[in-house]
């Protein structure tokens with residue numbers, strides 16, 4: 001029997017027995033290989049330039065660069081806080097290119113933090129190496145424009161307000177600093193407005209069920225219940241996520257929102273509690289509707305209607321099919337769980353070579369409650385496309401799976 005690791009406390013996987021093979025980093029020329037060979041070394045360089053780390057940390061960054069480019073996977077040092085969580089992982093001694101992509105990326109971020117002393121008692125404890133990039137982005141004028149656009153929202157009919165805020169949260173997922181790093185000078189391609197899958201009607205139906213008396217609640221309004229919003233990136237993605245959370249609370253679609261955050265810096269710009277508080281400050285310091293949203297969210301936090309959660313499994317190198325019991329209970333008791341972003345999508349359906357027409361409901365059958373994915377496409381993994389859509393996409397630009405130009409909303413009720 002394989003031992004559980006990363007505190008899942010569960011059997012290694014609940015994926016369907018017929019699930020296809022996991023994505024492995026190795027294939028030369030593949031998207032995953034590019035992340036390993038180009039994105040990670042470039043990130044080490046950017047982190048080194050952004051903060052004046054002392055010699056010890058600089059040497060540790062050199063060693064990490066050496067390890068990922070020439071060496072094999074080494075364990076965390078025995079005295080690294082939390083190293084025990086990673087002790088039983090099966091890939092040590094192998095080449096970085098030969099292990100599952102999801103695992104390799106997650107462990108890379110964990111090793112980067114170890115190199116920088118992020119978890120070690122001392123002056124660098126808790127310092128976010130990505131904060132310089134996150135802060136610059138949050139302070140940018142693009143964010144000002146997005147926030148002032150909120151003032152035009154009341155001019156729209158209610159269902160268009162719903163759609164605008166949902167799409168703004170969805171497209172906010174392009175704000176991923178790791179991804180922008182690869183897009184480089186060329187910048188991000190234009191958005192393709194038509195979604196490759198759009199189950200948004202099902203999403204609003206689920207949220208309306210609690211308000212109007214859904215199945216099992218004949219005859220009248222019931223409590224709308226809890227929505228779990230599993231956040232992805234900070235700043236320009238988290239802001240519209242927070243605005244959406246406020247909208248769900250204000251319109252009675254949710255009586256509480258549990259915002260799942262990362263317990264430590266991860267995948268460059270993933271949102272932590274610090275990032276959430278920074279967004280709340282950005283909202284309340286704005287004018288007009290943005291400031292009112294910020295004030296309501298602060299009140300909601302104080303009243304326990306907006307709950308922040310940072311489960312260790314949020315940074316685990318595994319799919320949600322291996323989630324531990326307490327996280328499963330949280331999702332099971334939600335009227336809806338909304339998974340934001342590309343990485344959460346990979347973890348939700350499984351980072352596997354799914355045929356793109358595999359039903360989303362099949363890949364997520366293990367999930368303990370209604371679940372929605374809001375994601376721009378930034379990796380090879382996709383499910384739930386119709387054969388017609390797939391044929392159309394394949395006949396278009398080659399990079400539709402990874403360029404962040406396409407997006408989807410998928411729901412499993």
Ligand SMILES: O=P(O)(O)OC[C@H]1O[C@](O)(CO)[C@@H](O)[C@@H]1O
Nearest residue numbers: 035176179341342343344378379
């Ligand atoms: O921030 P997101 O949307 O989870 O994207 C994470 C990015 O990192 C990757 O996981 C690869 O590094 C891509 O799938 C994606 O570009």
